[in-house]
Amino acid sequence: MKPTDTANPDYYHKVVDCQWGCPAHTDVPAYIRMIAQGRFSDAYMENRKSNVFPGILGRVCDRPCEPACRRGRVEEKPVAICRLKRVAADHRDDITDRLPQAPARSNGKKVALIGAGCASLTVANDLRPLGYEVTIFEALDTTGGLMRTNIPQFRLPPAVLDEEIAYILDMGVDLKLNHPIDSLEDLLGEGYDAVFVGTGAPRGKNLEIPGRYDSDRIHIGIDWLESVAFEHTKTIGRRVLIIGVGNTAMDCCRTSLRLGADDVKVMARKPRGFFKASDWELEDAEEENVEILVNHSPKEFVYEDGKLVGMNFELMEYNIDEQGRIDRGTVTGEKFMPADDVVLAIGQDNAFPWIERDIGIEFNEWECPVVDETTMMCTRDGVFFGGDSAFGPRNIIWAVEHGHQAAISMHKYCHGENIEDRLPMGMNLASQKMGMHEWSFSNDYNPASRRLMPHVDLKKRFKKLDIEVELGFTAEQTIEEVERCLNCDVQTVFAANLCIECDACLDICPVNCLTITDNGDEQDLRTRLKAPAENLDQALYVSAELPQTGRVMVKDEDLCVHCSLCAERCPTGAWDMQKSELLVPYAADESPQDQPKVAGA
Amino acid sequence: MSYIAKPKITHPGLNKNELGLTTRDYEGAVSTLCAGCGHDSVTAAIIQAVFELNVEPHMLAKMSGIGCSSKTPAYFASQSHGFNSVHGRMPSVTTGANAANRDLTYIGVSGDGDSLSIGVGQFVHAIRRNLNMCYIIENNGVYGLTKGQFSASADIGSLPKKGLPNQQEPIDPVSTALSLGATYIARSFSGDKEQLVPLIKGALLHSGFSLVDVISPCVTFNDHEGSTKSYAHTREFYNHVINVDYIHPSEEIKAAYAEGEAMPIHLRGGDTIVLRKLSREYDPTSRASSFKYLRDRFNAGEITTGLLYVNEEREEMHELMGNVDTPLAHLPYEELSPGKEELHKLQSRYR
Numbered sequence: 001m002k003p004t005d006t007a008n009p010d011y012y013h014k015v016v017d018c019q020w021g022c023p024a025h026t027d028v029p030a031y032i033r034m035i036a037q038g039r040f041s042d043a044y045m046e047n048r049k050s051n052v053f054p055g056i057l058g059r060v061c062d063r064p065c066e067p068a069c070r071r072g073r074v075e076e077k078p079v080a081i082c083r084l085k086r087v088a089a090d091h092r093d094d095i096t097d098r099l100p101q102a103p104a105r106s107n108g109k110k111v112a113l114i115g116a117g118c119a120s121l122t123v124a125n126d127l128r129p130l131g132y133e134v135t136i137f138e139a140l141d142t143t144g145g146l147m148r149t150n151i152p153q154f155r156l157p158p159a160v161l162d163e164e165i166a167y168i169l170d171m172g173v174d175l176k177l178n179h180p181i182d183s184l185e186d187l188l189g190e191g192y193d194a195v196f197v198g199t200g201a202p203r204g205k206n207l208e209i210p211g212r213y214d215s216d217r218i219h220i221g222i223d224w225l226e227s228v229a230f231e232h233t234k235t236i237g238r239r240v241l242i243i244g245v246g247n248t249a250m251d252c253c254r255t256s257l258r259l260g261a262d263d264v265k266v267m268a269r270k271p272r273g274f275f276k277a278s279d280w281e282l283e284d285a286e287e288e289n290v291e292i293l294v295n296h297s298p299k300e301f302v303y304e305d306g307k308l309v310g311m312n313f314e315l316m317e318y319n320i321d322e323q324g325r326i327d328r329g330t331v332t333g334e335k336f337m338p339a340d341d342v343v344l345a346i347g348q349d350n351a352f353p354w355i356e357r358d359i360g361i362e363f364n365e366w367e368c369p370v371v372d373e374t375t376m377m378c379t380r381d382g383v384f385f386g387g388d389s390a391f392g393p394r395n396i397i398w399a400v401e402h403g404h405q406a407a408i409s410m411h412k413y414c415h416g417e418n419i420e421d422r423l424p425m426g427m428n429l430a431s432q433k434m435g436m437h438e439w440s441f442s443n444d445y446n447p448a449s450r451r452l453m454p455h456v457d458l459k460k461r462f463k464k465l466d467i468e469v470e471l472g473f474t475a476e477q478t479i480e481e482v483e484r485c486l487n488c489d490v491q492t493v494f495a496a497n498l499c500i501e502c503d504a505c506l507d508i509c510p511v512n513c514l515t516i517t518d519n520g521d522e523q524d525l526r527t528r529l530k531a532p533a534e535n536l537d538q539a540l541y542v543s544a545e546l547p548q549t550g551r552v553m554v555k556d557e558d559l560c561v562h563c564s565l566c567a568e569r570c571p572t573g574a575w576d577m578q579k580s581e582l583l584v585p586y587a588a589d590e591s592p593q594d595q596p597k598v599a600g601a
Numbered sequence: 602m603s604y605i606a607k608p609k610i611t612h613p614g615l616n617k618n619e620l621g622l623t624t625r626d627y628e629g630a631v632s633t634l635c636a637g638c639g640h641d642s643v644t645a646a647i648i649q650a651v652f653e654l655n656v657e658p659h660m661l662a663k664m665s666g667i668g669c670s671s672k673t674p675a676y677f678a679s680q681s682h683g684f685n686s687v688h689g690r691m692p693s694v695t696t697g698a699n700a701a702n703r704d705l706t707y708i709g710v711s712g713d714g715d716s717l718s719i720g721v722g723q724f725v726h727a728i729r730r731n732l733n734m735c736y737i738i739e740n741n742g743v744y745g746l747t748k749g750q751f752s753a754s755a756d757i758g759s760l761p762k763k764g765l766p767n768q769q770e771p772i773d774p775v776s777t778a779l780s781l782g783a784t785y786i787a788r789s790f791s792g793d794k795e796q797l798v799p800l801i802k803g804a805l806l807h808s809g810f811s812l813v814d815v816i817s818p819c820v821t822f823n824d825h826e827g828s829t830k831s832y833a834h835t836r837e838f839y840n841h842v843i844n845v846d847y848i849h850p851s852e853e854i855k856a857a858y859a860e861g862e863a864m865p866i867h868l869r870g871g872d873t874i875v876l877r878k879l880s881r882e883y884d885p886t887s888r889a890s891s892f893k894y895l896r897d898r899f900n901a902g903e904i905t906t907g908l909l910y911v912n913e914e915r916e917e918m919h920e921l922m923g924n925v926d927t928p929l930a931h932l933p934y935e936e937l938s939p940g941k942e943e944l945h946k947l948q949s950r951y952r
């Protein structure tokens with residue numbers, strides 16, 4: 001292999017598994033260390049820089065960082081990253097004077113954002129401080145999009161939403177509620193310099209089986225959750241069937257319990273392991289005694305005397321092949337399940353009835369606009385998409401990242417610059433050595449297992465719809481959990497010219513990451529290391545030739561626990577522990593009039 | 602040294618030996634030697650060797666004297682027996698222990714000062730007795746623990762960190778052992794575990810005295826330019842003549858060894874090792890030719906390494922003395938000490 005190019009910011013970024021897994025590249029280890037030091041406001045601001053809604057995301061983020069977390073490979077469970085984010089949000093002081101401010105004068109550019117969900121709000125957050133006049137058009141009489149209408153209050157209290165959305169609106173955003181846009185063409189005629197579409201994926205999928213339209217007790221999940229949020233729906237029958245087993249289904253079943261149902265069943269077509277819902281949402285639902293029935297495929301609604309009494313299901317059997325793929329299944333029987341109400345939670349579609357098809361915006365076969373994944377611009381110049389509206393339903397943190405990228409594009413577009421010509425990511429490295437065996441971070445391995453989120457007592461939590469179930473970590477839990485983070489951003493940085501090949505680092509490494517050997521190609525090297533390097537997603541570091549023997553130092557990044565022992569045992573300082581800081585460019589870093597500069601500089 | 606302990610977590614893919622143990626199970630306390638000390642690498646090689654040989658920790662005894670090298674038994678096999686003796690006296694203590702319990706595997710770890718300066722008398726007599734033990738000298742040419750004075754293995758002309766070059770003839774443990782009739786003699790380098798681990802395995806399996814002289818640089822007092830025991834010097838003048846492979850009893854000797862170059866050696870204990878000669882002129886079973894070769898290469902400034910001499914004919918101490926198979930420590934007291942009358946009978950035979 002060629003010597004690894006660690007000057008490429010991607011190399012060390014990828015070692016920070018959580019940050020690499022986070023669509024918005026949140027600097028997780030940095031904020032966890034701040035929490036460890038009791039610097040909650042700093043930790044909050046570090047989060048806000050990249051993910052804009054730390055209080056919201058600290059409760060309901062889809063947390064792609066957690067399955068990515070290195071700790072989950074070294075032992076069973078990853079660091080409770082999301083829970084710690086909430087600690088920062090819950091315990092911060094008043095940070096209003098640290099928020100971005102709008103300048104006194106406008107920069108003379110006007111942008112329109114359609115929809116007041118997290119995608120549009122992120123664009124506003126990034127562009128308002130640059131002097132843009134920002135107008136948000138929202139169809140409903142409130143802000144937040146699905147975060148308010150669909151994510152139930154027992155998971156995300158409205159006060160948290162209100163506070164973090166206000167941080168953005170208070171910069172002087174012109175918010176037009178009850179203002180659905182019914183023609184994009186008309187809006188484009190109003191002289192905005194750029195337009196952002198953040199209208200989400202608003203249509204719940206339907207289930208076309210016999211009896212679907214013969215009762216008003218059959219609900220579409222996202223519409224039903226919205227009507228609960230707006231208190232149009234206050235009750236539900238005693239026996240409820242939820243069709244589908246994604247995250248929407250989990251919110252529907254738990255909401256049903258709070259509206260008076262006491263027999264709620266989630267009906268899954270496939271077996272466990274093929275559910276769309278996140279593990280923690282499944283756990284939370286099952287803790288509330290929701291029953292999940294697998295291998296039931298909906299066949300028809302059943303009526304007696306014109307009244308819905310339940311549904312018939314086909315019982316399925318599946319074959320799963322060696323790669324873990326499931327076949328289409330065979331029907332082995334049929335079963336009737338009684339129900340008073342049925343909620344359909346089988347997915348969402350995009351819908352743009354208000355976008356004319358002859359204004360230069362191309363749509364693909366699924367009726368989604370064709371959007372560039374980097375610039376977020378569609379096929380019509382000056383119109384940008386982000387969040388669920390861009391590529392179909394995803395989650396909040398993706399919507400935020402789309403918002404950041406769209407803001408950069410809009411900023412450049414409004415100044416007549418090439419939107420493809422974007423600032424690259426940058427990387428700073430700084431040694432963390434403080435003395436002989438002293439590092440500026442806590443490098444000792446804490447063997448504690450993942451702390452469990454305390455919940456409101458099962459008896460109490462159903463009394464009202466808005467009792468937040470999760471109580472947040474206690475101080476004791478926080479102290480343990482922060483120490484579980486392995487500080488993956490404190491990188492092992494190697495200087496081949498200093499190495500005398502004494503093997504000290506190889507011998508001390510607790511997880512056998514390091515090998516000195518003759519060079520070879522990657523496949524071959526992976527078989528010749530001190531411990532098998534079977535995780536192909538994780539990089540091998542290969543040094544330049546070592547001075548004494550011409551062999552190379554190879555490091556398998558997979559399981560390094562960043563304990564610093566290699567650097568402590570090295571007599572020549574060939575290994576050093578250096579903190580990498582990823583410099584992520586935002587709209588504010590692009591300064592169209594100035595010379596080009598590197599992100600964050 | 603490090604202030605934090607090595608975390609207990611391990612690589613989930615770590616191999617297990619026939620006892621279900623990993624190399625981590627054969628570790629000891631965290632080393633307090635200087636970072637980069639060759640001795641720590643030898644410790645790692647010992648761990649690897651006892652792991653691969655499936656040594657039961659309670660059947661291993663770690664013996665040592667005084668010195669940085671002699672501290673190292675604390676850093677491996679923390680479940681095993683150990684005795685840290687007075688400076689240079691490890692061989693007699695091991696002789697006593699072995700006399701009492703011949704069933705244990707004895708591994709002595711010593712230094713060039715411990716064995717060749719203060720302890721040279723003990724060292725030579727352990728060889729003469731063909732004491733059944735693996736004797737490792739971690740050879741750095743200095744007294745590391747007392748801050749780097751030359752030891753008896755320092756070469757003429759070798760420079761100290763400060764001061765004048767050494768003028769006295771070095772004692773070479775390998776030639777010394779050869780002349781005294783040791784039955785397994787090897788030299789290696791802490792920076793070459795591929796060579797060192799099989800040599801230690803062979804030494805542990807060999808019945809009788811096996812010496813492994815390991816060049817083990819002292820990073821703090823003897824790793825500078827002008828030193829003949831530094832990492833750089835050892836690598837530059839390294840002459841590797843023979844490789845050793847350990848053959849597990851269940852394995853056939855593979856045909857992969859080139860004719861004439863592969864030399865299977867059947868150890869008295871029943872195991873087999875295969876020597877692979879890298880130099881055709883070398884015969885590791887002839888004392889005379891080994892001696893000459895070593896001298897010539899030494900005069901040419903080279904450091905000859907590998908399994909340099911092996912003799913599976915000679916009996917070890919207990920066999921030479923005709924002792925019972927059962928360890929004395931396990932004999933019932935009546936048998937061990939049959940009483941006054943028996944003693945008188947015995948004595949009368951010599952009157």
Ligand SMILES: Cc1cc2nc3c(=O)[nH]c(=O)nc-3n(C[C@H](O)[C@H](O)[C@H](O)COP(=O)(O)OP(=O)(O)OC[C@H]3O[C@@H](n4cnc5c(N)ncnc54)[C@H](O)[C@@H]3O)c2cc1C
Pocket residue numbers: 060061062114115116117118119120137138139140143144145146147150151179180181182198199200201202222225247248251354386387388389393394395396397399
């Ligand atoms: C039940 C449910 C639970 C979820 N739970 C989570 C979770 O726990 N974690 C997570 O990360 N994600 C979750 N999601 C997904 C997440 O809510 C969305 O991915 C995210 O809200 C998308 O944000 P957005 O800004 O793109 O659109 P939205 O949040 O959908 O906002 C779009 C806004 O645009 C407005 N709008 C639409 N059309 C027009 C128009 N023509 N004119 C004016 N305004 C218009 C809408 O009224 C809405 O306010 C969940 C989704 C559902 C359905």
Ligand SMILES: Cc1ncc(C[n+]2csc(CCOP(=O)(O)OP(=O)(O)O)c2C)c(N)n1
Pocket residue numbers: 667668669670671688711712713714715716719739741743744745746747752
């Ligand atoms: C009887 C006695 N004399 C002298 C000493 C002082 N002393 C301690 S270690 C040592 C030399 C050790 O040298 P070596 O065996 O080469 O070990 P190293 O530290 O180099 O590994 C000496 C002379 C002592 N401890 N006891």
Ligand code: SF4
Pocket residue numbers: 492508509510511512513514559560561562563564565566567
């Ligand atoms: S920091 Fe060094 S010693 Fe520790 S796990 Fe990583 S490579 Fe191994």
Ligand code: SF4
Pocket residue numbers: 498499500501502503504505506566569570571572573574575637
């Ligand atoms: S400890 Fe330092 S000098 Fe020794 S092998 Fe490792 S990197 Fe090289």
Ligand code: SF4
Pocket residue numbers: 633634635637638639640669670741745746818819820821822
């Ligand atoms: S003084 Fe020399 S021999 Fe002793 S620990 Fe340090 S490097 Fe090793």
Ligand SMILES: [Mg+2]
Pocket residue numbers: 668712713714739740741742743744745752
């Ligand atoms: Mg010494």
